Amino acid sequence: MLNAVIIGCGGRGQIFAEYAKQYPNEMRVFAIAEKRDYLREKMKKEYDIDDKYIFSDYHDLFEKGKIGDVIFIATQDNQHIEPALMALSAGYKNLMVEKPIDRDLKKCILLSKKAKEYGAKLQICHSLRFAPFYRKMKELIDTGVIGEVKHINQTEGVGYFHQAHSYVRGDWANEDKSSPMILAKCCHDMDLLVYLTGSHTARVSSYGLGGFFSEKNAPEGSSARCIDCKISDKCPYNAVRIYEERPNTTGRGAVEKEGFSNLEDAMRKGRYGRCVFRCDNDVVDHQVSNIMFENGATANLTMTAFTKDCNRVTRVMGTYGEIVGSFNDFEIYVKPFLGNDKKYEVEKIESGHGGADTVVVADFLASARGEKEMCTPIDISIESHAMCEAAEISRRTGKSIEIADIMSDKEGALL
Ligand SMILES: NC(=O)c1ccc[n+]([C@@H]2O[C@H](COP(=O)([O-])OP(=O)(O)OC[C@H]3O[C@@H](n4cnc5c(N)ncnc54)[C@H](O)[C@@H]3O)[C@@H](O)[C@H]2O)c1
Structure with missing residues (x-):
């Protein structure tokens, strides 16, 4: 059983903690740092945490050195780097850091380098790679049943109500206070496209606008x-x-x-x-990004507020067939050009992101126990952040952006 430390016990910190209720033999919520009084109270009650391991600020927690086996960093966007660096220097060797790592790609690269220097395993919570739905889709692609992947169409339907909650009224409404929406919402979709194509990104272009939610x-x-x-x-x-x-x-x-x-x-x-038309939001409400991969595959990612459900729909087009699936339906269809279509039912796990919220913690703990390799270590996850940065630059400039240029620029700035 591993003792977990949770930094930030808002929405995501609580989701990580819930794993301890489901699998008490694997994880215990041992220590927390949370600024808000009522959340500290709630966590204390739910997880019976000793008062001496409850902190109102992570700076105080890290003053005690390493007090647990694994650590979850679940503070808001752009508040991940400092606690993650503090955790590394306190001696934590197994870290789960929420996505996005940071809006500043240089800081993401720096954190990756530091994790290596400290010999620590640092997993980014790119949930989609852990979803049984996408694991099954990847497994099917890898069988070769649709030949070589040439194009992927990924639609992230944010959902009109979720857009209103998070991107108009809430935490991710304003780019300066959080991140560009493509990073906040879709860095794990970008990561998924890298995973499904089995390649790396060459270049990205993007278009998108906001403005519907205005007075x-x-x-x-x-x-x-x-x-x-x-x-x-x-x-x-x-x-x-x-x-x-x-x-x-x-x-x-x-x-x-x-x-x-x-x-x-x-x-x-x-x-x-507040009225959804009278807020201070400035992020996009629809955006499309086009990706060219090094192996010649292409993809497009549509992120849109204007869907009834929060759902992802994925269509993978190969040289000998297609794979199509709607995330919320837990069903994947393989449609070879020759022969019959086949439906695959995906395992339904009762937790967020199609079960991924449970699997992501299970895999992280298995990696900490030395039983498994991490599937989203920070060095792999950085590519998606570079893709989002490229998409955002392209959206603003109308140019197609080379990923190699972005990476060499940022890496150069760190030398
Ligand atoms: N992986 C996913 O699928 C997924 C889904 C949603 C959100 N996220 C990401 O997870 C992160 C957290 O999101 P959230 O909705 O839980 O945010 P939240 O605002 O609900 O929680 C963050 C918590 O951190 C606490 N905090 C801030 N500074 C602190 C400090 N110095 N010491 C201790 N606690 C501190 C805040 O009080 C807050 O409760 C964000 O980066 C978000 O983008 C990831």
Whole structure:
């Protein structure tokens, strides 16, 4: 049984911790660092953590040196590097760091180098590679049943309600305060494309815009807060309905993130109760990226707010057939050009990201026990961050961006 330290006990930190409830013989939540009082209380109650191992800031936790076997870094975007570096110098050898590693690619490369220097294993939580759905898809591609992969079409349907929650009202609405949306939302889709093509990226181009969620599109008669809005029944972005319908996911986030005790207060006073057309968001609401791989395969990744469900749909086109699947359906279809189509059912594991939220922790612990190689070590994961940076530069400049140029520029800056 491994003693886990969790840095940041918001949405993701709690998801990591839940593994200890399901598999108490494998992991115990031994120590935490969390700024928010009510989350520290909640974690203490749920995991029976000794007071001396509960910290309100990770700086205090690291002053104690190494106090656990494995460490999870689940602070917000752009707050991963410092605690990860502190964990390395405190002597932790097995680290799980949430994605995105950081919006600054130089810092990502620096962290990767430091992990090597310290002889530590550092896994990035690129969940999709751990999802049974995508593992099955990769296994099918590797059998050669569709020949050589020539093109992949990946659609990340963010979902109108999830866009409203996270990218208009919430944490990832504003690029300066978080990251470009392509990095925040889709670095693991980029990573997935590398995984499925079995190649590396040569160049990327991208187009995308935001702007729908702005005051000029506010319907007549709408108000600043959905709870008082006279036309809320007609608005799909009505926060009260969105959260009442999803009490355990976005609903929980809307209440917990700002420390409210109930939804009504959150809707009356908090940022998640604001009219979706009257927020300060500046990230895109739709973006398409085109990727050219070194082996000649191409891919396109569509990230769009305007879908009914949060779902990914993947279509892999090979020289002798296609593989098609919708992530939420747990079904994959293999369609060879000759012969019959075949449906594969994917194992359903009851946790987020199609079961990946459980598998990612299981694999991380197995790697810490020396039983398995990590499948998303930081040095592999960095490529996806370079792809996102290239997509963002391309979106702004209209140019096609070479990954080698981006990497040599950043690596050079570190010398
Ligand atoms: N892998 C995935 O599929 C996936 C999915 C969603 C989010 N994420 C990523 O996970 C990360 C965390 O997201 P979240 O939704 O859990 O965020 P969150 O804001 O809910 O949680 C972060 C927590 O860190 C705490 N914190 C900040 N500074 C601290 C400090 N100095 N000491 C101790 N605690 C501190 C905050 O109080 C907060 O509770 C983000 O980078 C996000 O992009 C990954």
